[in-house]
Amino acid sequence: MDKYRHIFRAYDIRGIFGEDLTPIVAVKIGGALSKHFPGVYCVCSDLRSSSQALKMALSSGLLGSGQNVVDAGFGPIGMAIYATKHLGYHVAYVTASHLPPEWNGIKLFKPNGLPICEEDLEKLAETVEREEFWVKAGEEGKYVSRDVLSEYYDFLLKVPKKTSRKLKIVVDCGNGAASLVVPRLLRDLGHDVIGINCDVDPLFRVRGSEPTPETTSFMGKLIRDFNADLGVSFDGDGDRALFFDEKGNTVTPEQAALVMLKAAPPGDVVANVECSSVVERFVQDRGGKVVKVPVGRIHMIFQAMKSNIVLGVESSGHYIPYGGVNLDDGILAVLQLIEALGTLDAPLSSLLVPMPLLRKIKIEISDEVKFRVVDWLKNTYLSKYEKVSTIDGVRVDLEDGWFLVRASNTEPAIRVTIESNNTEGLDRIEKMVRKDIEQAMKSLGSSQAKK
Template sequence: MSFPAHIFRAYDIRGVYGVDLNPAIAVAIGNALSRLFPGEYCVCSDTRSSSPALKAALSAGLAGSGSNVVDGGTGPIGMAIYATKHLEYHVAYVTASHLPPEWNGIKLFKPRGIPICEEDLKKLGEVAAGNLEWAKPGSEGAYTHRDVLYEYYKFLLKVGKTSSRRTRVVVDCGNGAASLIVPRLLRSLGYDVVGINCDVDPLFSVRGSEPTLESTAYLKDVVLRFRADLGVSFDGDGDRAIFFDEKGNPLAPEQAAVVILKGSQPGDVIANVECSSMVEKYVASRGGRVVRVPVGRIHMIFESMKSSFVLGVESSGHYVPYGGLNLDDGILAVLQFLEAFEKLGGPVSALVEPMPLMRKVKLEVNEEVKFKAVEYLKAYYAGKYDRVDTTDGVRVDLDYGWFLVRASNTEPVIRVTIEASTKEDLDKLEKLVREDIERALSAARSA
């Protein structure tokens, strides 16, 4: 069997089912997991059509090499993270999150929510590609079942606040794993739920598994038709949540984060380098600071484990909810948004802070020079500007806006994010950055 080393990414395992990833490979991964990170494993999955086969194969590999396996069932990723953070299992969660239905993958955690990633994943791939080693007869791991979804549901009922206003919420589960818990949960907490795409469809045939502005455009009409107070849309495994106000207008993740913060105690906030400066502005007004981390949910999770914070937010719609209750949990973020809304009163649109203008540009460049070009810009900007952040790529903050230049880890692309208060300043910054990148690429090619 040819082993696909490329499926072992920086933060998870991911590939096209039947092409890059199949049950035989999942058995090898389980076998290697048990040997590298011995312990008791809770194996869960999302609702994709290929997830049951991969979960069974992964479990066989784990148990066959000596690890006890608990089948935690099927549900959103919050359930899996609950199993590692609160039940202290090693966890393997079969999912491809927001990717199309032909994809699948595995997210891995050590007990207490510690992600298995980067060098650990690389090592796992190397061991899985080698010879399998099985436990001696009588030393195989036990295989049991546990209804982790129900335990997670009870946990959410306990930490969620009962609606005192009978708030009406349009819930779009995207036919994914959130369908198994969110409508029932919110109704149990007293919310008036209008459910859309809340039946599980392993192929995500209605709008796809990713809640983009285009794929969720119909929510505006639904929110208005039902005179809802707000709307929320989930991705395939429920780790991302996109919010909508009472007019059906989508909120940027940073805007949603500020609403949550308005209902919480003041404190520090974790945000990735792509997040809008509006987060800093609001957090500073309450005496807190923003800790910037690289793009990628893993960085936000690790930072949350070592610092005192009230919220973590990613520009893609990931949240680390406040209180240390769970990690990267879109459902818990929704509960905290609803709590803030009921506490503060008024329509959502009145709670939302204005968002500066933001533009994202993707420049296709040669794989050989993209990192060299960004390194050139780091040195160039360090000598030219006062406020330069090299946490992830290079970000420059100016009086009238900021820009970020990053080399993609997965594509021959340089990504540029620009923010300013006016279109004139936005255009000015884009022109400046494009010229600088051309200079950097020229220098990188001749180096």
């Protein structure tokens, strides 16, 4: 099983179906869970083509190691979170989120909604290899089905306050799990819905499973043609939402978050270190504070669970809406934005805070050197600048912008994010950071980085 160790990532289990993530491996993962996290498991999945096979195999492993299984079937990840946070189950959710259809994975949750990650996943990997978890005949777990999707749907209906404003909304479910919930939900809440890609396709053959400005370029014209108030596109399992205003323009996650905050009571916000500075300025002006966390939805979830926050936002399009009532549920993020538009009673475009310019750069540097380069930069910047954060790589806030330098977790590269009010500022900061990286490479005795 050593060749499968790499599928146990920092925050979930992930691999290519039929190669490194197979039904046989899923059976053993189910057995390993019984050793470290025994209990009643709600097992469910997104709708990609390999999810059913992995879900059934995972269930078999749990049953064969003595754990009871509640099969919730198919649904968005919000359903899985609901099952753990509100119904008290351990949850194993089969999904690869926004990744291409040949990929799949497993997200694991403890009964309070806390994700299983890092050290716990390493323990699972070791136990899978030993395979010491099967029970004797007569000691197997019990299997039942439960319509958790309907319970989750009823929960969603009750979360928003009533608003008098009926909206026309273009909904792009990306042929994924949001298709099972969102169009009907918004209609039941009184809105006019124009659905596209709301038929399930396990292979995501229309636009792929990841909603980006490029893959959703059709949304602008649809929104304008239908004179809609809002547009939203989902990823494969519904944990990320990409918004569009009534003019068809893409809304950044930070802009959407600030609209939600305008209609919410003042309070603290959790945001990842890559989020725009406009979030911190807005929250501080209202007497709150922004708790910054490393990049990755898991860090936002952990912070939200131990803090009293009004909202969470990540630069990739993850939100923790309604103060964390169902953690990072992309469908609830849509409901909170809709509710905010009703409360503020204005077109979305008029509520958007102007964004500074953003630039992202990838510099190829070997895995052996990239972390040493970032450490060198940390030491240099801590002695050179006043506002420096080192919770994830190194971020430096300047008078006319900021920059973040991080070692990639998945590639032999360093990623640089730069924000400034104008192109000249972006160019100046980029030139400076590239020069500093070159200096770090020379000091460490390494060859030059590739552009």
